[in-house]
Amino acid sequence: MRTLDFKSFPYVPALRSRDSEKLAFQSLPESYQNRLLPLVTLFRSGNGTDFGMPLSKATRMVGGRPFILDIDRIQAQVSRTADQDIIDAARAFNSTLNALTAPTGGFSAWRDFVDAVPNAVPCAVIGGTVKEFISQVRAILASKGKIAIRTSGSNAEMEHVLAALRAVPDVTDVLLIVDLGDVRGRVARAVQVFEVTRSRLVAALPLDWPFLSLVCLGTSFPFETPPAGVTPLDIEEADVFDAIGGFAVAQYGDYAGMPVRPQKGGGMGYPRIVGPTDREWIQSRGQNIGALKEYISCADELKKAGWANIPGLWGSDRIDAAAAGNIANMGNAAKWLAVKMNIHLYRQLDRVSALAETPQPNAYDDEMPDND
Template identity: 25%
Template sequence: MPRVSFNRFHYFPEITASWPERTGFINLSLDDKQSVLLTFLLGQVDNNSPDLGPAIRHMRECVEERPFLIDLLKHLAPAPYEPAAGLADARAQERYNREADIKQRYDRTINDLTNPADGFAAWRAFVGQWPNAVPVIQFTQPRTQARNILRQATMLSAGNQSIAIRLNRASADELYPIISNIFAVVERPSRILFILDMGQARSQMQEREAFVTEAVTQISALLDARYHSQLRFVSTGGSYPQSTPNGLHERNIHEREIWNNLTEATDIRYGDYASMHRLVPTTTFRPSDFRAAASLPLNVSWLCWRSENANDTTEWQTGAQAIVEHDEFDGSVECWGKEIIRRSAAGDTNNIEANRHWIAARINMHIKTQIEYSSDLTEDDIDL
C-alpha cells in the first residue's frame, strides 16, 4: 500500500470499468492523469463478466503506475433477462441459463470480497496485489461488523500506509464509533481519506449538503483539536441528469455547488462521478432504441443537447453544431472530447455514431474542466 499526501490533489474523480468511463479517462493527457487521485470502482463489465477479470484489466490500463484509490461496486449482477413470451424458445432458454450462470459466479466473487471474516481478509489480500493502490475500507453492515472493520483498517494502515473510508447518508451514523477506534490505531490521521459520498441525485441538495457538513463535524469531534489540521476530506457525488428535454439546455453541477458552499467553513477537496449518471442495472436487457445526445461540460454546469428524433444517427452532427455555435464553446477546455464535437460538427462522424462515444467525450471534457477549475480554486497545501 502506498503513502499518499492527499492534499497534493485538488480533484478526485471516480470511474468504473465501463467503456465510456475508461475511454474518457485514458484519452486525457499524461499531465492531467497525474494531477488527479482517481478512484477506480471495480464491478461487472457490460453485465456479462462472471468475475472481476475484465474490470481489473481496464483498471490497470487507466492507472498504470500512478497512485489511485481502489473500491468495489458492491451490488450484485442483474437478473437474467426473461422475454415476455417466456422461455419456450430454445435460444431464449439458452441465453437465460448462460446469464444465470454468469450472475451466480459473479455474485460469489462479490460476496467473497465483502466477507468480513478475519478483518475482511479476502479484500485485504486482493488489494495487496497493487502496491500503488490506496484501499477503501469495505463493509456491508457496519453495526455487526465493527470488529472486523477495525481489524481491516489496522492491517491495511500498518506501517503508516494510506487508507480511505467511504461514508454515505445510510452508513455514517454506524461508522462514527468505528472511526473513533480507527483513529486510535493509525499512526497519523492524515493517512486516512474520508470520502463523503452524497450519492446520485438532482434533488435534496440541502439534505446532501447537510450530510457532508455533519460528517465533517462528527469526525472532527472524535479527535483532539490539535489534530484537526491533519484531517483529510473529499466530497463526492453525481447529478448528471438521466435525460433532458429536447434541444439545448443548461444543467447545474449540484455536487460542485454544494462543494462551493462547504468550502466557506471546511477544508475539503472536490470529487465527483465524472459526469456519469450511475445506475444499478436490474436486468441484462438493453433496449436498442436511442436518441442522439451530446454535452459540453463547463466549470459549474453542463450544456446538454438531446435530439427530437429517435434512432437517427445523423442527429449527432446536429447536436455537435448546436454546441459549437454556443458562446461557451470557444472558451471551454481543449481536449480529446472537444475534438470529437468539432469533428462531428464538421460532418465527420466516423466511429462516433453511438451513445457510448459521446458519453466518453463528455467524461473526458468534464474531468479536464474540473482539473483546471479545481486547481484555480484550491490553494496549495502541504501535508503535515
C-alpha cells in the same frame, strides 16, 4: 505508496471500470492525468463471473499512477426467464462478490485482492463488526501504508469509521470520502449531511481531525433524458462544495459528470452530446431514437448555443469534428459519454486547481482545541 500525499490532489473524481471512463481518462493530457487521484470502482463486466476484467480495465485506465480502488457491492440481478447460462453467471458473480467482501479474517479476501495492485490505495469495505473493520483498516495500513474510507455518513457506517480512525497510528494516512450521492435538487440536505459528518469527526478526533484528508463527493447529473434541443444544467455538486466552505474544509470530488448508477453506454437512445463548462453541462439532444446522423446536428446546435471548445483536447475535438459533419468511429452513445467525461475532467481540474491555489481562511479555527 507510503509517501503519497492525499492533500496534493485537489480533485478526486469517481470513475468506473468501464471502457467509456477508460477512454475519457486516457484521452486527457498526461499532465492532467498526473494531477488527478481517481477513485475507480470495480463494476461487473457484462455477464462476467468475477472481477478480473474490471480490475484489468481499471489498471489499464490509470497506467502506473496512484488511484483509489473500490468495489461495487450491488448483487447481479437477472430475470427468471433469462437463459440458464446467464442465470448461472449471475449466481457465480454474486458468490465471488460475497467471498471477496466477507469480513472473515479482517476482510482478508479483499486485502489479498488489493495487495496485488501496487499502485492502488484500497477503499475499506464497511461491514462486519467494528472489531473486524478495525482489523481490516490496520492490516491495510500495515501492508500498503495508505487507505481510503468511503462513507455516506449514515449512523451505522460512522460507528465503524470513527472507531477505526481512533485506532489508526496516523490519520494523515487515511483519505475519508464523504459520498453524498445524488445532490440534484437537494443541495441544502447534502450540505447538512456533510456538516453533521464533519461535526462527528471533530467530536471524536478533537486533536487529529484537522490533519485528516477529507473529500466531499457527489453528483447532480440526472438519469432522465433531456428534452430535444439545447438544455443547460447546473453542476450542483459544485454548489455543495462552495456551501461547506470549499478547500478550507475538504477536497473536491464528483462522478465526472455521471449519475450515481452507471448509464448504459450502447443502446439506441436519443443522440445526445454534452458540452461541459466550469459550472454547467450544456446538453444537446436529437429528435429521433437511433438516428446516428443527428449527432452532427447535436454538435452544431451545441456550438451555435455558444459552447466554447478546448482546441487540442480529444473530447472537444470530437465535437468540432461532428459539427463539421465527421462522426467517424463516434456512432454510439458510449463514445459520447467518454467525450462528456473527458471535457468535464479537464475543466473541473482547471477550476478546482485555481480554487485550491487561492488563499483560504480556516473555516473552523474556533473548533481547534486550546493549547492551554
